[in-house]
Amino acid sequence: xxxxxxxxxxxxxxxxxxxxxxxxxxxxxxxxxxxxxxxxxxxxxxxxxxxxxxxxxxxxxxxxxxxxxxxxxxxxxxxxxxxxxxxxxxxxxxxxxxxxxxxxxxxxxxxxxxxxxxxxxxxxxxxxxxxxxxxxxxxxxxxxxxxxxxxxxxxxxxxxxxxxxxxxxxxxxxxxxxxxxxxxxxxxxxxxxxxxxxxxxxxxxxxxxxxxxxxxxxxxxxxxxxxxxxxxxxxxxxxxxxxxxxxxxxxxxxxxxxxxxxxxxxxxxxxxxxxxxxxxxxxxxxxxxxxxxxxxxxxxxxxxxxxxxxxxxxxxxxxxxxxxxxxxxxxxxxxxxxxxxxxxxxxxxxxxxxxxxxxxxxxxx
Numbered sequence: 632x633x634x635x636x637x638x639x640x641x642x643x644x645x646x647x648x649x650x651x652x653x654x655x656x657x658x659x660x661x662x663x664x665x666x667x668x669x670x671x672x673x674x675x676x677x678x679x680x681x682x683x684x685x686x687x688x689x690x691x692x693x694x695x696x697x698x699x700x701x702x703x704x705x706x707x708x709x710x711x712x713x714x715x716x717x718x719x720x721x722x723x724x725x726x727x728x729x730x731x732x733x734x735x736x737x738x739x740x741x742x743x744x745x746x747x748x749x750x751x752x753x754x755x756x757x758x759x760x761x762x763x764x765x766x767x768x769x770x771x772x773x774x775x776x777x778x779x780x781x782x783x784x785x786x787x788x789x790x791x792x793x794x795x796x797x798x799x800x801x802x803x804x805x806x807x808x809x810x811x812x813x814x815x816x817x818x819x820x821x822x823x824x825x826x827x828x829x830x831x832x833x834x835x836x837x838x839x840x841x842x843x844x845x846x847x848x849x850x851x852x853x854x855x856x857x858x859x860x861x862x863x864x865x866x867x868x869x870x871x872x873x874x875x876x877x878x879x880x881x882x883x884x885x886x887x888x889x890x891x892x893x894x895x896x897x898x899x900x901x902x903x904x905x906x907x908x909x910x911x912x913x914x915x916x917x918x919x920x921x922x923x924x925x926x927x928x929x930x931x932x933x934x935x936x937x938x939x940x941x942x943x944x945x946x947x948x949x950x951x952x953x954x955x956x957x958x959x960x961x962x963x964x965x966x967x968x969x970x971x972x973x974x975x976x977x978x979x980x981x982x983x984x985x986x987x988x989x990x991x992x993x994x995x996x
Contacts, residue, residue, distance in 0.1 A: 639664035732834035739830030753787030766794035773800020865899030
């Protein structure tokens with residue numbers, strides 16, 4: 632697609648009532664985006680399926696072409712590329728979606744068609760266990776060449792992206808806002824690293840705010856780009872379950888990591904398992920599905936670590952994957968605050984424990 636055509640498509644993307652399906656139908660009818668812009672009122676009226684609101688916006692917004700053209704020309708200076716459906720770089724996995732975006736706004740790169748990919752999504756307010764699990768799964772998969780797809784949200788999404796990056800893998804964030812906006816802002820350093828080592832992209836115009844209605848649309852791209860979708864911690868009603876439903880509609884395999892039956896954050900994932908989703912107990916379950924040989928196994932540090940000193944081993948034996956407060960640990964191990972904190976520090980330096988905050992500690996996967 633030549634640059635002129637892309638400018639006309641960029642103009643068309645500003646006409647919000649249209650949407651991806653109407654844009655595709657207009658292109659199929661007129662044969663080019665330039666001809667859509669040139670179409671007069673009589674020609675547009677003949678399209679019964681278009682509707683009056685869309686037709687009037689097409690006609691009234693023609694005068695904005697020069698304005699949107701200047702915006703388009705400024706994209707490259709902001710590090711943003713506009714990749715259209717008619718270009719080779721556009722992900723082939725999205726081509727089967729009936730409402731596939733006509734274009735994607737990209738910082739960095741897009742997922743490669745020839746490499747396996749897995750989406751990892753879950754609760755924003757996840758537990759430390761969920762965060763560590765997401766990071767560990769993403770890291771193991773990324774080490775074996777699997778591209779990690781997620782939504783750059785807090786919690787499970789961010790942990791999955793970080794896990795992939797920590798293991799030298801490629802990870803991609805699909806945004807529910809303009810690609811020039813990092814949402815949530817707390818993930819800005821992660822956003823920048825991903826733009827450099829993987830990619831972040833959106834179907835929404837640069838500058839689009841993260842409206843609530845954007846996220847189900849974002850979710851269909853997350854599942855659409857994945858060969859397998861993994862849900863780690865989700866409440867009974869959550870956006871992650873919307874992603875799972877979309878994945879099933881798209882014919883994708885859905886995996887869920889089991890959780891405690893008493894934990895509200897496991898209600899959604901356990902319900903998925905009850906409904907027939909595949910159980911993801913280790914990364915090997917995903918790799919087996921993808922046809923990738925798996926050697927290393929995900930293991931927990933044993934509580935009888937031989938390299939630990941006696942008191943450190945005592946403190947470590949009191950830790951679990953669920954965070955415990957310092958007072959509880961002291962009560963269980965019988966040590967004073969000074970000795971207990973010294974042991975916890977040594978365990979953290981050894982990579983065996985992690986402080987969650989506010990003097991809560993847990994084992995590290």
